[in-house]
Amino acid sequence: MRVQLKMILDCDPFDAWRALRSPAVLRELYSPLLELDPGGPVPTLWEPGSMDVTVRGAGVVPVGRQRIDLDFDLTRMPGVRILVDSGRPLSGPLSLLDNWKHQMAVAPAPGNPARTLYRDRLDFGGPAAAALWMPMWTMWQWRGVRLKEMAPNWGFDPRPPADKVDAGADVL
Known part of the structure; x- marks a missing residue:
């Protein structure tokens, strides 16, 4: 089974790569x-x-344990950086x-x-894959919304909202 996202994020690719590698961003992405x-x-x-x-769940209900097993693919195509998690759920549903x-x-x-350009793909299988596809797809849609909300703030110098910028002022 597969769930995936493809979208344009309002941030520099370097900032997006740094954010993908940040445990703090991962925690914020799924919170609350x-x-x-x-x-x-x-x-x-x-x-x-x-x-x-x-x-x-919600910081209190045990859902299970997950192994995060990361590797980076930086050579597949010029300018493309891929973070690969081949970990797996260890316990829980x-x-x-x-x-x-x-x-x-x-x-x-x-x-x-x-x-x-952000692409996110999860391939999964097993006895419960068909039953879990819809909850995983729903989670991926929520994940996409959260990524779009968070991305403009990933830069070292986040841009101010458009309504806060004086049209005549120089913005660095």
Whole structure:
């Protein structure tokens, strides 16, 4: 089974890549619906490797444990960066899935290299895949909305909202 997103994000591709590698952005992305707790210190930016996290609904209801197993594909195409999570659910309802591959790709948007073409694909399989497809698809749509909301703030110097910029002022 597969769920996927393809959209243009209002941020620079470098900022999007940094955000994808940020545990803080991951926590914010799923909050308040889900909380991901590693049970210990986390890096500022993910590097290739594995980490197990406890997942809680609304921060209190145990949902299960998830292994995040990251690698980066930086050579497939020039200008494209892909984060690959081949981890898997370890416990809870999603552990009925025995195949899990999540890929997130960022590249300059066609016609506007200051924005990001973002592609997000999760392939999963197992005894409960058909039953879990609709909840996963719904989560992916929510994820897309959250990414679009968050992306303009990923830069080191976020742009002010259009209604806050004085039309005659120089903006750095």
